Amino acid sequence: MDIDLAELSAAELLARAEANVDVRRQAEVDQLLLALAWCDRNGNDPQSAPGAAPVRAGGDRLVRLGGDGTPLVAELSIGELAIAFQAGYVSTHHLAAAALDLRHRLPALWSLVLELRMPVWLARKVAVMARELDREAVRVVDAAVAAAVDEAPGRILRIAEAKVIEADLAAHQARVAEDARKTGCWLSKPRPGEIIDPVGGGEAATRRFAAKLPAGAAVHLDAAINDLADALEAHQDRGSDDEPATRAQLRAEALALLADPHAAARFLDGLDGADDSPAPPRAPARRRKAVIHVHLSALALSGIIPGVTRVEGLGPFLLEQLAELLGRHDLTVQPVLDLAGVTSVNSYEHPTIVRERTIQRMCGDVFPHSTNLASVGGRFDLDHPTPYVPPARGGPPGQTGDHNAAPLARRHHRIKTHGHLPDGGGGYQVRQLGLTAYRWITPHGLARVVTPRGTTRVELLRDSDGTVLGESYPAPPGVEIHAALAWPS
Incomplete structure (x- = not known):
């Protein structure tokens, strides 16, 4: 690099990073x-070409x-x-x-x-x-x-x-x-020297077991392993001096136990496997409840266009594959979320419906350039872009709702809340411009607008003393602006 980076200010370093x-x-x-x-x-x-060698030669x-x-x-x-x-x-x-x-x-x-x-x-x-x-x-x-x-x-x-x-x-x-047709199960076989391989870590006591299953069967097997792992965790000896088993170890133990289905059944029935008395009648196998989000066009459902659905966490599925995935579950159809709806309340906590609508509108995290996508069970904090002020301190009613909600991964939430200039001043500024638009300004003045269509760089218009006067960009097409908010000119 042609300059000494140590001589640059923080803002100049960030400008070089953008240009790079x-x-x-x-x-x-x-x-x-x-x-x-x-x-x-x-x-x-x-x-x-003259004299070219033939292809066969x-x-x-x-x-x-x-x-x-x-x-x-x-x-x-x-x-x-x-x-x-x-x-x-x-x-x-x-x-x-x-x-x-x-x-x-x-x-x-x-x-x-x-x-x-x-x-x-x-x-x-x-x-x-x-x-x-x-x-x-x-x-x-x-x-x-x-x-x-x-x-x-x-x-x-x-x-x-x-x-x-x-x-x-x-x-x-x-x-x-x-x-x-390419399903199967495979047990790893170590090659000579691999068991005590000092570079690869060695696997003196373990072997890897891999399986390639139909998507529906794989999901159901994963759920069965989780159920058994939950039972194993509940029966761990809490008085032992040994470290408790990790979740990965519990799942591995559950899969190993499934190799003897009768032993697994006895364990789940509360028997220790050593009692020769007849086992009591088993209760009917419980049906698992599953909540999945399926994104499907009404045109596809009616057969007007090709039937391709998107199942969060699993990717695109054909309609016939979706039937296989759902075939073993009790289904409860939930009402379709009205993403255009707006709810506001006087409390600090966002209602569940606001949380679901906001995450689905934004397809995930609203931190600039974030790659955290919405998924079933995805963990997002729901932040107030405009800080909440308790009513006892003069806060107005209706501060919490769709108009003041930003889904953020925990790390991004911490950055937004606690990220400041080294001297303690100048933190992140976030303004919700509409139901699906958020304007960010970083401590050193980088500006971005985040919408469901991605992140857009923004040039800030400032006066001579650095005060932000506005932004030199148009409202992104298709972005819904909330009635209580006006897009900057």
């Missing part, structure tokens, strides 16, 4: 452009590195590019294939990459996911991912995954059927 993101992304884009230029230069058929040939619609490239030319990149042939091949996919099959996404708005690694991953689609079907993925550019990478990948499935439902149904 663009520098790094530009370098990665330049790598893609170099690969594309090389592919363009090597697009002629090597077999047409190892001669060069044209191959398609990317998906349908990408130009052909001389196969062996990639080797020299790999040397220039100081990389392996395979990694260079993958880089060139992704670059061709982006330029020729995903033009909207490619434009965002060139504008440095989309990280190269993320765009490349989407390109690989969509490679098997033809040039017409891939347009669905391109449009959906480009529209989600400001969202967290994990959510972008979820959107891409679902759109790849929707774009060719028959192909995914074939993938589901093929994968369903």
Whole structure:
């Protein structure tokens, strides 16, 4: 770096950090452009050259590195590019294939990459996911991912995954059927020297047991192991001097106990396994209650569009897979949340309905650039962006509600609450601009707006003494502004 970073102020350091993101992304884009230029230069058929060795004798040939619609490239030319990149042939091949996919099959996404708005690694991953689609079907993925550019990478990948499935439902149904045939269980077998391997840690007393099951069966087995682990935990000897078993150890013990189902049944019946007296009649097996959040379009439910659902924590499912997942549970259908609703109360604690609506509206954490997505059982604190003032200290009624609620992971909540300048002044400023919009200003003056569409950088307009006068950005499209709040001009 051309300057002494120790001489920079905190604000200048943060400015350099922001600028470095663009520098790094530009370098990665330049790598893609170099690969594309090389592919363009090597697009002629090597077999047409005088004296070319035939392909059967190892001669060069044209191959398609990317998906349908990408130009052909001389196969062996990639080797020299790999040397220039100081990389392996395979990694260079993958880089060139992704670059061709982006330029020729995903033009909207490619434009965002060139504008440095989309990280190269993320765009490349989407390109690989969509490679098997033809040039017409891939347009669905391109449009959906480009529209989600400001969202967290994990959510972008979820959107891409679902759109790849929707774009060719028959192909995914074939993938589901093929994968369903690949079930099995495996017990690890150590190779000579691994048991006391000082580098790998060794496994002198344990073995790994892996299983690949249908999604529904895997979920049910996991629940059964949890039930048995709960019972084992309840029967731990509290008077022992030994450390209590961890949750992972309890689950492992539960799985081992299931190897002898009769012993597991006796344990759950409260028997010690040594009593030869007839066991009392077993109570009917209890049905597990499950709460899952399924996001499904009404059009898909009625069969108008392909039936792809998203189950939180498990990913996209076909409708027939969803039936398998839910088949063993008692189902209680809860009313659909009205995300447009607004509730306010006079107490400090947010009502449960406010909590659920807020998390679902924002798809998770509202800390700038957060990757914490909403999930079943997800642990979020619900913060008051406008600090709560007790009525005894003059606080107004109705301070708590949808208009003043921000879901934050615990660490982000602590940062927002306790993050200040080194001298103790200037903390985080958060303002809820609407039901789905939050404006943040960090202690050193970085400004961001967070919506369900992601995080947007904001340039603050200040007067000569540094006072914030406003923000130079428009209201994000589709963001609902609460009646009690006005968007800054």
